[in-house]
Amino acid sequence: MTTFDLRTLRLRPSDERRIDREVDLQPLALGGQEYVPEPQTVPTALTVAQAVGGRLLTLRFQTRLSGPCMRCLAPAALDLRIRATEYDDEEAGKRPGEDTSTIYVVDDVLELSQWAHDEVALALPEQILCKPACAGLCPDCGKDLNVEPHTHEDVTVDPRWEALADIRDLLA
Ligand SMILES: [Zn+2]
Ligand SMILES: [Zn+2]
Structure with missing residues (x-):
């Protein structure tokens, strides 16, 4: 799991810093299947903008998930481009009941993964x-x-079988 210690930046209000980090990504479970990020480590760009009493965090990266197609189970891939922001309210603890701070910063350490x-x-x-x-x-x-487009709905009766059915009706 990749983390980043925000204290190492020593930012002052209105400072902004961009940090490039390789982040470990865990596989995702969806619809009972597993989708694996390829590669498992993605290059990300983290921007930290220091405000008075808080930090605005922006994370950008691209990833490709591989796993089975949800309809036919053939290999499928999905490319995702992520841009996310979070606000780390450094005074969140001081105002009880008003905690809108990000859950990804614990003791000034950002849980990047x-x-x-x-x-x-x-x-x-x-x-x-x-x-x-x-x-x-x-x-x-x-x-x-x-591979094999077909349906089972319109079960057409072979005319020869119809003839046999007629005979069967006569015998009945
Ligand atoms: Zn498919
Ligand atoms: Zn079929």
């Missing part, structure tokens, strides 16, 4: 697909409908 992970989770679409128009698996026979 946790923050990045949560932002990726928030940015996920409802479905991760191998392609937008993935046809999925046949609900009747389980075959991949992208």
Whole structure:
């Protein structure tokens, strides 16, 4: 897990600093499947802007998640571009009941991996697909409908069977 000690910056009000950090990203669980960031460590740009009594934190990075398509289970990938901001209220503890401070700063240490992970989770679409128009698996026979498009709905009766049915009716 990657963390960053904000005290090392020694910022004064109105100072702003950009820090480039490699951040470890954990795999994400979605719809019972696991999606793995590739690579597992992403380069991020963290900007810390010091205000009086607080810091504005901005985190930017790009990542690619790999995992199974939610319709057909073929390999799928998702590219995400993240830009997130948090406010670290350094006086949060002094005003009880008014805590809007970020949860990612604990004792002046920024939990970069946790923050990045949560932002990726928030940015996920409802479905991760191998392609937008993935046809999925046949609900009747389980075959991949992208490879073998077919339906089972219109079961057309072979005319020869109709003839047999007529005979069966006669025998009945
Ligand atoms: Zn698919
Ligand atoms: Zn089928």
